[in-house]
Amino acid sequence: xxxxxxxxxxxxxxxxxxxxxxxxxxxxxxxxxxxxxxxxxxxxxxxxxxxxxxxxxxxxxxxxxxxxxxxxxxxxxxxxxxxxxxxxxxxxxxxxxxxxxxxxxxxxxxxxxxxxxxxxxxxxxxxxxxxxxxxxxxxxxxxxxxxxxxxxxxxxxxxxxxxxxxxxxxxxxxxxxxxxxxxxxxxxxxxxxxxxxxxxxxxxxxxxxxxxxxxxxxxxxxxxxxxxxxxxxxxxxxxxxxxxxxxxxxxxxxxxxxxxxxxxxxxxxxxxxxxxxxxxxxxxxxxxxxxxxxxxxxxxxxxx
Amino acid sequence: xxxxxxxxxxxxxxxxxxxxxxxxxxxxxxxxxxxxxxxxxxxxxxxxxxxxxxxxxxxxxxxxxxxxxxxxxxxxxxxxxxxxxxxxxxxxxxxxxxxxxxxxxxxxxxxxxxxxxxxxxxxxxxxxxxxxxxxxxxxxxxxxxxxxxxxxxxxxxxxxxxxxxxxxxxxxxxxxxxxxxxxxxxxxxxxxxxxxxxxxxxxxxxxxxxxxxxxxxxxxxxxxxxxxxxxxxxxxxxxxxxxxxxxxxxxxxxxxxxxxxxxxxxxxxxxxxxxxxxxxxxxxxxxxxxxxxxxxxxxxxxxx
Numbered sequence: 001x002x003x004x005x006x007x008x009x010x011x012x013x014x015x016x017x018x019x020x021x022x023x024x025x026x027x028x029x030x031x032x033x034x035x036x037x038x039x040x041x042x043x044x045x046x047x048x049x050x051x052x053x054x055x056x057x058x059x060x061x062x063x064x065x066x067x068x069x070x071x072x073x074x075x076x077x078x079x080x081x082x083x084x085x086x087x088x089x090x091x092x093x094x095x096x097x098x099x100x101x102x103x104x105x106x107x108x109x110x111x112x113x114x115x116x117x118x119x120x121x122x123x124x125x126x127x128x129x130x131x132x133x134x135x136x137x138x139x140x141x142x143x144x145x146x147x148x149x150x151x152x153x154x155x156x157x158x159x160x161x162x163x164x165x166x167x168x169x170x171x172x173x174x175x176x177x178x179x180x181x182x183x184x185x186x187x188x189x190x191x192x193x194x195x196x197x198x199x200x201x202x203x204x205x206x207x208x209x210x211x212x213x214x215x216x217x218x219x220x221x222x223x224x225x226x227x228x229x230x231x232x233x234x235x236x237x238x239x240x241x242x243x244x245x246x247x248x249x250x251x252x253x254x255x256x257x258x259x260x261x262x263x264x265x266x267x268x269x270x271x272x273x274x275x276x277x278x279x280x281x282x283x284x285x286x287x288x289x290x291x292x293x294x295x296x297x298x299x300x301x302x303x304x
Numbered sequence: 305x306x307x308x309x310x311x312x313x314x315x316x317x318x319x320x321x322x323x324x325x326x327x328x329x330x331x332x333x334x335x336x337x338x339x340x341x342x343x344x345x346x347x348x349x350x351x352x353x354x355x356x357x358x359x360x361x362x363x364x365x366x367x368x369x370x371x372x373x374x375x376x377x378x379x380x381x382x383x384x385x386x387x388x389x390x391x392x393x394x395x396x397x398x399x400x401x402x403x404x405x406x407x408x409x410x411x412x413x414x415x416x417x418x419x420x421x422x423x424x425x426x427x428x429x430x431x432x433x434x435x436x437x438x439x440x441x442x443x444x445x446x447x448x449x450x451x452x453x454x455x456x457x458x459x460x461x462x463x464x465x466x467x468x469x470x471x472x473x474x475x476x477x478x479x480x481x482x483x484x485x486x487x488x489x490x491x492x493x494x495x496x497x498x499x500x501x502x503x504x505x506x507x508x509x510x511x512x513x514x515x516x517x518x519x520x521x522x523x524x525x526x527x528x529x530x531x532x533x534x535x536x537x538x539x540x541x542x543x544x545x546x547x548x549x550x551x552x553x554x555x556x557x558x559x560x561x562x563x564x565x566x567x568x569x570x571x572x573x574x575x576x577x578x579x580x581x582x583x584x585x586x587x588x589x590x591x592x593x594x595x596x597x598x599x600x601x602x603x604x605x606x607x608x
Contacts, residue, residue, distance in 0.1 A: 028473065029489040036464045040472040044464070091427060095399075096419025115400025116475045119423070123395060124464040124472075126427065130434045131459035137452055144448055148441055155435035160340045160348070160428040168344040168428075169332065171420045185333040 003294040007058060013071070014057040017079040018048060021132055036124075043113045043121035044128070048086045050106060055299075056081045060198030062295065063216060066288045069206025073143060076136035077150055077201050080129040084158050085194060087125035088167070090118055097171070130155070143205065150204035157197035166190025170255075178256045184225075186256075192224025211284055218281040223296055226274035229267055230300070232257035236264060275300055307598040311362060317375070318361040321383040322352060325436055340428075347417045347425035348432070352390045354410060359603075361386045364502030366599065367520060370592045373510025377447060380440035381454055381505050384433040388462050389498060391429035392471070394422055401475070434459070447509065454508035461501035470494025474559075482560045488529075490560075496528025515588055522585040527600055530578035533571055534604070536561035540568060579604055 025041045036044075057078030064074040093100040093108040094115060101111050110118035130151065137147035156162055166189030173182060199216035202208075208216065236259045258267040278296050282289040329345045340348075361382030368378040397404040397412040398419060405415050414422035434455065441451035460466055470493030477486060503520035506512075512520065540563045562571040582600050586593040 028476070029486055030465070034460065034465045037469050037472055039476055040464055040469060043472075087427075091423050094419075094423060096414070097423060110400070115398075117472065119395050119398060119401060120468055120472050120475070123391075123426070123430065124468045126430055127459060127463040127468060131456065131463050134452055134456035134459055138449075138456065141449070144452065145442075145445070148438055148448065148452060152435065152438040152442065155431060155438055156338065159431040159435050160344055161334070161338045164424055164428045164431060165341050165344060168341055168347075168421065168424050171424070172332070172343055182333055 003291065003298070006062075006291055007295075010058040010061045011054050013061060013075055014054050014078050014082065017075040018082065021076065021079055022048065022128070039117070040120065040124055043109060043117050044124050046112060047090050047109050047121065048083060048125065050086075050104060052082070052086075052104070054082060056085050056194060056198050059195065059220075059295070060202050062291045063199045063202035064206050066285055066292060067202060067206035067208055067212065068288075069202060073136075073140050073147070073205050074202060076132050077147075077154070077205065078198065080132045080136075081154060081194075081198050081201070083125040083129040083132070084154070087122040087129075088158075088163060088194075090122040090125070092167070094118060146205050146207060150201040153200040153204055154197045157193040157200070162189055162193040162197075166193065173256060178261055180261045183256045183258065183261060187225055187228040188221065191228050192221045195224040195227075196220030215281045215284050219278050219292065219296075222274045222278035222281065223299060226271050226278065227299060229258045229271040229274070230302075232259055233264065233267055233271065236260070307595065307602070310366075310595055311599075314362040314365045315358050317365060317379055318358050318382050318386060321379040322386065325380070325383055326352065326432070343421070344424065344428060347413060347421050348428050350416060351394050351413050351425065352387060352429065354390075354408060356386070356390075356408070358386060360389050360498060360502050363499065363524075363599070364506050366595045367503045367506035368510050370589055370596060371506060371510035371512055371516065372592075373506060374447075377440075377444050377451070377509050378506060380436050381451075381458070381509065382502065384436045384440075385458060385498075385502050385505070387429040387433040387436070388458070388467075391426040391433075392462075392467060392498075394426040394429070396471070398422060450509050450511060454505040457504040457508055458501045461497040461504070466493055466497040466501075470497065477560060482565055484565045487560045487562065487565060491529055491532040492525065495532050496525045499528040500524030519585045519588050523582050523596065523600075526578045526582035526585065527603060530575050530582065531603060533562045533575040533578070534606075536563055537568065537571055537575065540564075 022036075022041065022045060024045060025036050025038045027035070028037050028039060030037060060078040060081060061071060061074055064071055089103060090109045092098050093103060094110055100108050102108060108118075109121055113121065133147070133151040133154070137144055137151065140147055158164070166186050169182060170186045170190055173186065176182070196217055199220045200213065203213050203216050235257060258270070262270070275296065279293060282292050285292070326340075326345065326349060328349060329340050329342045331339070332341050332343060334341060364382040364385060365375060365378055368375055393407065394413045396402050397407060398414055404412050406412060412422070413425055417425065437451070437455040437458070441448055441455065444451055462468070470490050473486060474490045474494055477490065480486070500521055503524045504517065507517050507520050539561060562574070566574070579600065583597065586596050589596070
C-alpha cells in the first residue's frame, strides 16, 4: 500500500474514534450520568477538530501495526493522545503563556470562548484522555496490564518529567541566559516526549520486547529533536535576509535556537546525524518498518 | 479510637504519601529520567502543601477502612485525589476564572509564580495524579482491576461529566438567569462529585458490592449538596444585616444561591433532609461506619 493512502486510513480511524468519544451534546444540564454539558463539549471539540495532521495518533496506530498488535485496541489510546496534544496547545496559547490569537489560521480557543472556558476545555481534554484510556483498558481485560502500562507511558511522557517539564523550562528560560543543555532539555521534553509516547504506548499494547522498546524510544527522541533543530534552521534561514548577527536568542520570538547557540553548520550536521540515527533505530523491525521510514522522510521534508 | 485521633492519623498518612510522591527536587534540567524540574516542583508543592483539611483523601482512607480494604493500597489514590482537588483550586483562582489573589490567607499560585507557571502547576498536578494512580496500580498487580476501576471512578467524577462540568456551568451561569435545576447541577458536579470520587475509589480497591457502592454514592452526594446549601445559608445569614431582599443571585458574589432561589426556610429543610439521608445511607455498614457518621457530623458543624 502507498504511504499516503495508509496515512489517510490511520487519520480516518482517529477521526472516527474522536467523533465516537466526543460527539456534540445538546443539553447544558444533562440528566444522564456521564453526559458532557453542551458548551463544554463545544469548546473541547473546537480545538480537537481544528484539522491537525494527527501526527501522534498516526504514530501510535502505525507502531501498533508494525509490531503486529491489534489496531482495534489502539484506536482509543491514539485519540486520547491527540486530546493531550490539543489541551497543551490550548493552554500554551493562553495569556500568561504564549498569548496567541491565532493557531493554524483560526482564532485560538480563548479568543473564541474566553480565558476561563479555554482553561476548562484544556483541563477537560486532559482529564478525558485518561478517562478514555481507563475505559478502554476495562474494555480489553484480556490485555489489561498492557493497557495500564500504555496509559502509564503516556502519563509519564506527557507529564511533569515530560512535556510539562519542557513547557515549564521553556517559560522559565525567558529570564535566563541562553544555554545549550537547557535548550536540548526543552526540546527533548516539550516536543520529543510526546512523539515517543505513542510509540511506547503501542509497544505496551502490542507486547513489545526490551530491544523493540529501546528502538521505539530512540526513534521518537531522534525524530523529535531533529524536527526541532530543522524548525530553528528554517527560522534562521527565513530571517537571514532580514537580520545580522545573532546572540543565542531568536530575535523574533525571544527564544533560544540551535543555530544561535551552536552555529548553523553544526546544527545542520546534528540534524543530519539525528535523522540517520532515527532511520538506523528501525533496523530491528525489518520490512515491517516501511511506514515508519516513510513517515520520518515525510516529516523531514515537512510534507506530513 | 477517638474521631479526632483517627482523622489526624489519616491526614498523617496522606501527608507522608504526598511527600514521598512529590519531594522538592534541586535541578532545573534533571539528567535522571522521571525527575521533575525544581521550579515546576516548587509551584506544585506550594499549593499542594498549603495546609488544607485533606477532606477528600481522608474520605478515601476512611471508606477503605470501613470496607475492610487494604489501607496501604489506598494511600496513593488518596494523595492523587488531593492533587486533583488542588489543581482545580489553582485553575479556579486564575484570571479569567475567579481571579482571586488569596486562598486560605496565602497568595494564590499565580500571584506568586505568575499565570503561566500556575497553569502548568495545575496541569502538572492533574497529570501527575493519573501518573501516580497508574504507577500504584502496577505496584498492586494482584488487584490491578480494582485499581483501574478506582482510577476510572476518579476520572469520571473529576472530569467533563463531573467536576469540570460543574465548573463550566458555573462560569457560564454568570450570563444566565438564575435557575434552580442549574444550581443543583453545579453543586452536584462541582462539589459533590469530588466527595463521591474517594468513596467510590475506595469501594473499587476494597471490592465493594453493588449495595455498598449505591450507599457510598448516596452518602457522598447528600453530604456534598447539604454542605453547599449550608454554605449559601451561612452567606445569607452573614449578609442579612447588610442587605434587603434578594433576586436569585447572591449580590456579593454575583452567583446563584439556594436561599435566594427557594427561600431560607425551604433551604434549611432541604439541608436537614439531606444530612438525614446521608446518615441513613450508612446503615448497611453498621458499626464500621462510626467514623463516617462522625465525619458527617463534624462537616455539618464545620469543624473538620
